[in-house]
Amino acid sequence: DSGVTQTPKHLITATGQRVTLRCSPRSGDLSVYWYQQSLDQGLQFLIHYYNGEERAKGNILERFSAQQFPDLHSELNLSSLELGDSALYFCASSGLAGGLYNEQFFGPGTRLTVL
Amino acid sequence: AQSVTQPDIHITVSEGASLELRCNYSYGATPYLFWYVQSPGQGLQLLLKYFSGDTLVQGIKGFEAEFKRSQSSFNLRKPSVHWSDAAEYFCAVGALVTGNQFYFGTGTSLTVIP
Numbered sequence: 081d082s083g084v085t086q087t088p089k090h091l092i093t094a095t096g097q098r099v100t101l102r103c104s105p106r107s108g109d110l111s112v113y114w115y116q117q118s119l120d121q122g123l124q125f126l127i128h129y130y131n132g133e134e135r136a137k138g139n140i141l142e143r144f145s146a147q148q149f150p151d152l153h154s155e156l157n158l159s160s161l162e163l164g165d166s167a168l169y170f171c172a173s174s175g176l177a178g179g180l181y182n183e184q185f186f187g188p189g190t191r192l193t194v195l
Numbered sequence: 196a197q198s199v200t201q202p203d204i205h206i207t208v209s210e211g212a213s214l215e216l217r218c219n220y221s222y223g224a225t226p227y228l229f230w231y232v233q234s235p236g237q238g239l240q241l242l243l244k245y246f247s248g249d250t251l252v253q254g255i256k257g258f259e260a261e262f263k264r265s266q267s268s269f270n271l272r273k274p275s276v277h278w279s280d281a282a283e284y285f286c287a288v289g290a291l292v293t294g295n296q297f298y299f300g301t302g303t304s305l306t307v308i309p
Contacts, residue, residue: 082238112299123285123299136296170238183229184297186238 083107084102086171092193098159101190105152105173111135112154113174113184114146129154157184161194168192197222199288201300208276209308216271216303218286227289228269229297230231232262242284245269254279281307 083106093099105112114126116139125138129148140146143161148154158165168191172184198221208214220226227246231239243254250262260271269286286300 082240084238099245115299125296125298130297138296172239183241183244186231186240188236188238 082176082185084171084173084185086169086187086190088190089188090191090193092195093133093161094195095161096163097161097194098157099161099192101155101158101169101192103154103173103187105154105170105171106185109173109175109185110152111174112148112152113172114140114154114156115170115172116167117170117189118164118177118180123170148165158192163194166192166194196279197298197299199286199298200305201284201286203303204301205304205306207306207308210278211275214271214273214276214280214305216284216286216305217301218271219267220269220288221267222287222288226262226269228260228262229287229289230254230258230271231271231285231287231299231306232256232282233285239285242271248267268276276305276307278309281305 085104087102110131112129116124126140127146128136132148143159147158168189170189171187175182200219202217208218229244231244232242242258243252245252245262253259258273262269283302283304285302287297
């Protein structure tokens with residue numbers, strides 16, 4: 081158990097809909113990262129938040145957005161969903177803003193299926 | 196640009212045999228390298244990491260990896276594989292320039308046969 085929690089575990093929705101994925105980092109971790117894992121794209125970095133502020137953006141679509149709240153939990157919002165958005169979405173947390181010396185601890189993921 | 200290549204999509208080994216998973220990276224500065232393992236239905240777990248110093252690093256579950264700057268490689272090894280090692284293995288490079296963004300390889304799926 082990494083200490084990172086993600087809800088829900090599974091999510092099934094239809095095209096055009098909007099969903100929210102939630103992540104709670106390990107106690108004390110200020111950084112939250114979101115990744116998308118799909119069969120054709122592999123594990124892709126989406127976005128990084130540190131203590132409520134966006135720090136880095138990766139391959140995140142404009143239809144996707146994220147935020148980190150004062151209690152440090154984070155939400156990833158996916159809108160106008162398409163079939164291709166079906167994937168496993170991981171959240172990870174680490175202790176420092178830009179320090180690479182801390183590993184990223186991954187949650188169990190949310191499996192999103194768009195029908 | 197930073198990138199990680201895992202040339203072997205799938206590897207099958209017999210239980211008790213040795214294992215080497217290949218990883219090559221492309222990064223302009225000193226790389227920070229990681230190996231993660233993902234068991235079916237699970238998140239990623241860190242096996243080991245390299246930041247500096249001794250180029251041979253030891254990890255959990257009996258794994259080790261060797262950093263070779265001249266070959267831009269960070270191969271993962273285990274002398275004797277157990278059936279429970281069957282999983283997906285990911286190599287990653289950390290990029291300080293973009294706030295600790297990780298670049299992952301596409302993964303190597305390991306099958307262990309009895």
